[in-house]
Amino acid sequence: xxxxxxxxxxxxxxxxxxxxxxxxxxxxxxxxxxxxxxxxxxxxxxxxxxxxxxxxxxxxxxxxxxxxxxxxxxxxxxxxxxxxxxxxxxxxxxxxxxxxxxxxxxxxxxxxxxxxxxxxxxxxxxxxxxxxxxxxxxxxxxxxxxxxxxxxxxxxxxxxxxxxxxxxxxxxxxxxxxxxxxxxxxxxxxxxxxxxxxxxxxxxxxxxxxxxxxxxxxxxxxxxxxxxxxxxxxxxxxxxxxxxxxxxxxxxxxxxxxxxxxxxxxxxxxxxxxxxxxxxxxxxxxxxxxxxxxxxxxxxxxxxxxxx
Numbered sequence: 425x426x427x428x429x430x431x432x433x434x435x436x437x438x439x440x441x442x443x444x445x446x447x448x449x450x451x452x453x454x455x456x457x458x459x460x461x462x463x464x465x466x467x468x469x470x471x472x473x474x475x476x477x478x479x480x481x482x483x484x485x486x487x488x489x490x491x492x493x494x495x496x497x498x499x500x501x502x503x504x505x506x507x508x509x510x511x512x513x514x515x516x517x518x519x520x521x522x523x524x525x526x527x528x529x530x531x532x533x534x535x536x537x538x539x540x541x542x543x544x545x546x547x548x549x550x551x552x553x554x555x556x557x558x559x560x561x562x563x564x565x566x567x568x569x570x571x572x573x574x575x576x577x578x579x580x581x582x583x584x585x586x587x588x589x590x591x592x593x594x595x596x597x598x599x600x601x602x603x604x605x606x607x608x609x610x611x612x613x614x615x616x617x618x619x620x621x622x623x624x625x626x627x628x629x630x631x632x633x634x635x636x637x638x639x640x641x642x643x644x645x646x647x648x649x650x651x652x653x654x655x656x657x658x659x660x661x662x663x664x665x666x667x668x669x670x671x672x673x674x675x676x677x678x679x680x681x682x683x684x685x686x687x688x689x690x691x692x693x694x695x696x697x698x699x700x701x702x703x704x705x706x707x708x709x710x711x712x713x714x715x716x717x718x719x720x721x722x723x724x725x726x727x728x729x730x731x732x
Contacts, residue, residue: 434464435458435463435464436463436465436533436534436535437454437457437465437534438524438527438528438533438535438536439465439502439538440469440524440536440538440539441495441502442469442470442539443539443571444498444501446569447505448505449539449696450569451465451506453698454508455507455508456600456601456603457537457596457597457601459508459604460604461600463508464508464510464511465502465511466512466527467502467511468499468512468527469512469513469515470515470517470524471487471491471514471515472517473516473518488514499514500512521557524536524554524558525563528563533564534564534565535565536564537567537569538554538558538566538567538569539569540568540569540571559701565701565702566701567698567699567700568690568698568701569696569698569699572694572695577665578605578665578666579606580610580663580665581598581601581607581609581610581665582610582612582657582660582661582666582667583609583611584612584653584669584689585611585613585630586669586685587670588671588683589670589702590670590671590672592670593700594669594698594699595638597700598638598668599637601666601668601698602638607641608644609635609638609641609643610643611635611638611643611644613631613648614647614648614649614655614657615627615649615650615656616652616653631646648660654684654685657669658692661689661693661695662694665696666697667693667695667696668700669686669698669700670699671683671700671701672685672686682701
C-alpha cells in the first residue's frame with residue numbers, strides 16, 4: 425500500500441527495516457501495537473550511500489531504481505505481512521540515523537520500532553552504528569526488538585519491574601501484544617542481596633502496582649531471588665515467548681543507550697526482547713536531544729529521498 429507519508433492525527437508507528445529475516449517479527453509487534461491504538465504503520469528502508477562511495481556520482485532516483493532491489497523487497501514483504509494499514513518509504517541517504525529522524529519528523533510518528541540481531545561491529549557502538557544514535561536522543565518513543573527464537577505464537581509475555589521513566593511504555597507495549605495474542609503477562613520483580621532491590625516486601629508492592637496496569641489480560645505475579653536483576657530476569661525468561669522491559673539508566677550529557685540490565689537481558693535471552701525508551705520530556709532533556717541530533721547530522725552528508 426502506498427501513501428503520501430503524512431500521518432495527521434492517526435497513531436503512527438515507523439518501522440525501520442534492514443534485515444529480511446526480521447520483517448515478519450517486527451511487523452507482528454508493530455501490528456499489535458497499532459491495533460491497540462487504532463493506528464497505522466509506516467515502514468521505511470534506507471539505502472545507504474557512503475560519503476566516499478562511487479555511488480555519489482549517481483542520483484538518488486537512479487540508485488533507488490537500479491541498486492535498491494533488496495530494500496524494495498523488504499518493503500514489499502512488509503506490505504504483505506502487515507495486519508493494519510501500512511505505507512512504505514524507500515530513502516537514499518549517507519547518514520542512516522539522520523534519515524530515520526527525518527521520516528519520524530515528517531510523519532509525526534508516535535513510535536519508532538527498530539530491529540537488532542547482531543553484536544555491534546565497532547568498539548564504541550553498543551547495539552550498532554545506526555541504532556545507538558537514535559536511542560541516545562530518541563526522536564519519539566522508541567522500541568528496539570532483539571531478534572530471537574520465535575515461537576508459533578506469543579502465549580506468555582514477561583514484564584520485569586525494572587522501574588525508571590520508560591517502564592510505562594514497556595507496559596503499554598506488553599499489554600498490546602498480550603491482548604492481540606491472548607497471552608498471559610508475568611510481572612516479575614527480582615530481589616537481590618543488597619541495595620534498594622534487597623527488600624522482598626518492596627518487590628511485592630512493585631509487582632502489584634505494575635500488575636494493575638494490565639486489567640484486560642491474565643496476569644501472574646512473581647518475585648524471585650537472584651544475584652542481580654539481569655540474572656533473575658534471564659532465569660524466568662526461559663519459560664516465556666517474549667520479554668518487554670524499559671531501558672535502564674539515565675543521564676543528560678551522555679545518556680546510556682539502553683542501560684546495563686536491558687543490555688544484558690537482550691544479549692543473553694533466547695526469546696525475543698523488546699526494549700522501550702521514551703522520548704525526552706523535560707525542556708532540558710529536549711535541549712540536549714536537539715544538540716545531539718545536530719551532532720548526528722554533522723557526522724554524514726544527507727542525500728535525497730524517494731518515496732514508493
